[in-house]
Structure formats: C-alpha cells, structure tokens
Amino acid sequence: MEALLKISDCIDAIVSRIGKWASLLAIPLMLTIIYDVIQRKFGGQGSIKLQELEWHLHTALFMLCFGFGYIRDSHVRIELIRDNLRPRTRAIVEMIGGLICVLPFCALVLYFGFDFVARSFENHEVSASTTGLTHRWIIKSTIPIGFGLLAMAGLSIFMKCFVFVFGPTNLHKRAGYYVGTHHADLGDVAKLKD
Template identity: 35%
Template sequence: MSAQPVDRPEAPGDDLPADFALPRTAPSNVLDRFVRWVGRVTSWIWVILVAVIVLQVVLRYFFNMGSIQLEELQWHIYAIGFILGLSYCMVEDRHVRVDVVAERLRPKKRAWIELFGLVFMLLPFLVTILLQSIPYIETSFIQNERSAAPGGLPYRWILKSFIFWGFLLLILAAVARLLRCTAMLFGVPRPIWPKE
C-alpha cells in the first residue's frame, strides 16, 4: 500500500496564496519540543551575560579594575547563546528568509521549495559543519588550548564544543521541518492539521 499525498481540508480561498503553514507530525512535535526546551533553558544565558557586563562596567569605572577574563567570558556567553538559539529560531520559523517569490506561491509549491532547500542545501551544510567540528574540538582539547591573551580563559575546547551542539540542534530542527514538508506533500508521516 503506497502513501498518497494528503491535502489539507479545503477552505474558502484555498487556491490563493495564504499564510504558509505546514502540518505537524508526531515525530516533528517530539523534535520541536526538545529544541524549544533547549531554547528556553538557553535563554537564561542572556541574564548571565547582562550580569557579567554590569560587573565588568562596575569594576572598570568604579574600581579602575579591568579584567580580560570577564571580557572573554562575555564573548563566550554571547557565542553560546547565539549558536544554541539558531535552532530555536528555526523551530519557531523566525529565521531570516527571502520570500519575495515564494510568498506568491501556493502552499504545496512552497512546501516543495522548502523540501528542496532542506534536503539539498541546509542539511548537507549542517552535517558538513558538524563533522568538521569534531577534529577541530578534539585538537583544541588535546592541545589544552587557552586564550592567547595574557590572563585569558583556559579550556577553549569547551567553547568550541558548542559548535557541535549548536549544529546538532539545527539538524534536529531541520529534520523536524523536513518531516512536516513530507507530511504535507506525501502524507508521511501522518499530518496533524491544526484545528480551525
């Protein structure tokens, strides 16, 4: 028995371009839920970043004490928050897009474009970066890499390891999106349309 494409229930004006909404699926919901959870936990890193910045400003301007470690810690926190936040943006569909052409297309055509972009562009790029990050992190760990600045932070490999974790999360978010595309186009996995 072959899977047949599943159409969304017809709605008035369904033949016109509308807001692009892919159906959810059980597996994509699991992946999206995990990425959202990581995103919510990671969002607290911005509070820590603000505290570090305030501490550095107070030390510098009130006590005339500069700290290279605090300055580097700011960059590290920002880098971690940014790279882990990318997957959250993808799940929430808040990432940058150029939809000048796609916004005029019907939902199924947009789903085909999305599918093509995920399979032939985004996922190969993400997997390449993920695989290339492993020797990069390993070398940093073996060399016990630290900051080149005098008095800078040690254990640079910890920061570099977030390249791996950030891109792994992006792969999970991209797979969830891919499953939603295949659900719309082919009915696999079974689509779950929002109740209207």
C-alpha cells in the same frame, strides 16, 4: 505519515527544551556586561576574562538557540519572496532548501567540528591572552552541538513539509503551520494543496 509527524514533534520538543534552557544564558550575559561596564567606568580598567566570558556566553546562547529559532520559523529569511508563495510551494521550497543547504552544511560542520573540539581538548587550548580564560574546548564544543540541534530542526521541518505536500488532507493543518497555514481553517487547507 502520522508517524513522521510524531517523530517531528518529538524532535521539536527536544530542540525547543534545549533552546528554552539555553536562552537563560542571556541573564548571566547581561549581568557580565553590566558588571564589566561598571568596572570600566568606575574601576578604570577592564578585564580580559570578563570580555572573553561575554563572547563565550554570547556564542553559547546563539549556537544552542539556533535550532529552536528554526523550528519556530523566527530565523532570517527573504519574506518578500516567501510570503507571496502558496503554502504548498513554500513547503516544497523548504524541503529542497533543507536537503540542499541546511542538512549538508550541518553535516560538514559536525564532521569537522568534533575534530576541532577534540584537538582543542587534547592540546589544553587556552586564550591567546595571558589573562584570558582556559579550557577553550568548552566553548568550541557548542559549535557541533548547535549544528547538531540545527540538523535535528531541519529534519523535523523537512518531515512536516513532506507530510504537508504528500500526506493526506486531514494531516495538513497539523503539518502545515510552518508554511503559513496555522491561521487557515480545514476547508481552506484542503484547497491549499492545489
């Protein structure tokens, strides 16, 4: 069980590092938007390339940070239900959700996503607009990359929840942060397994 947590921590480190670096895309995104707005207001005309660059930066930012958000438990979920469950039940629900929803969906997107990018690359796909951006395969490649990171995050969370539900009590505190036990002390965590 300790090995599962070490693998999970390693996955977390990779996904978190990529997510943190990708979050820096917010800076060029904001600068591009500001420049585009100023150009439209005072220059009288917008730029298709700038608009497409905004979309591309936003897409890359979202896709590359998606797994990071999942690891940090900052994604959208129904807290009204989840917060009223006991930690062990939360972990079981999280494991079932990962096996039934997250990992299979990521596998489908990865399976079809690589072909999606390859066709775009082979066809030298460009923007539908004559003044738009070229090399459309670059932005399309963030889809399988992002879902690959999400799959890694889902696997990591599954392993932590598995250790929390089936592992020894001494690992519960380390494994249970995702299911809301990070504020509990060791005595409370031992009771939470019931």
